[in-house]
Amino acid sequence: MREAIVEQTVKTYFTDKFPQFSVSQQCEIQFGTRHGIADVVLHQPIRNEKGYFVAIAECKKWPLPILRGRAKAQLKSYMSATNTRYGVLAVGTDPRNWDFCENKYNNWFAEIEREDFEKGIENWRPVSAKALTVNLRETTARWWKRIALIFGVLFFVSIASLLFLWPDPPEPIVYITRTGKKYHTYTCEFLVERGVEKFAIYFDEAEKNYDPCGICDPDRTAQSR
Ligand SMILES: [Zn+2]
Structure with a gap:
């Protein structure tokens, strides 16, 4: 039951610190064919849906029953699967024993301080949504250029054939x-x-x-x- 107390502590911490977001517990996460349960999730308040995940907390009792590295790996896999920027490995109810991390870019994780975690969430944006959008836009632009080029060539060919190949109208x-x-x-x-x-x-x-x-x-x- 100790882990439930840790979860409750994290939930309270999230609710107090980040009232602009919503908090859910025991969120199922799909990655490939497997699935896992994220203990506490801070997310955008969207009715009927979870919206973007802002932070995921993996809660463990103190002292940590497994290797800290293994617990972090689990947290990071949840963050990767859900494209979540911030993560907390909450070991016990004392935040001094919690590890904070950020999915900086494309699942490149950095260990960060609690202050940076809190500041980051204040200015939160979806993890790689910007990069994704930019990529998408670039791909779209590339395709439009190709389509424009194809149509340009087709247009030129049709005009050329009209000019050179179209027979003169028969003389009356x-x-x-x-x-x-x-x-x-x-x-x-x-x-x-x-x-x-x-x-x-x-x-x-x-x-x-x-x-x-x-x-x-x-x-x-x-x-x-
Ligand atoms: Zn006549």
Whole structure:
């Protein structure tokens, strides 16, 4: 039961010192296929969820029944698994026997003094959230650059093919007869009814030497092409 008293001491310490955060006991922590129980957790007050873990306390009775190094390793594995910045190995109820540590960056741990622990939590930020966000943003930017480049190239290729490979629109063609002075459309009623032989010529040419037929209106047809 001694360990429960240590837990209670840590809980009181957390609650008194850091009222801006919430305290939970016996939090299950998943790492890979294994799981463990963090004795006391200081976390963001988020309804229905734990939010970010600010600090984890591993509580042991005094004198420590296992090697201090082993207890610290356990605490650090919980901190790594949950990306928690601060940790306490609370051995007994006397804070002078407690060890404080900080997950400085990417699970690089440093032993720190209690004052630094308390000051750190006052200015707490998620452990590597900033680094994570920056990495994410950089990756995103890299992908956007690639996508932009691909679209840029595609755009250039399409414009180039439009300019160089697109066939010129066919020149408008109208029809004349052997003896007539007018030019016509292919489907001109006047020509079809009489079954007159017709010859195709370019509109430009026809315009210079002939007049448009009043029945089929070849100018309108030519211009709409
Ligand atoms: Zn005509």
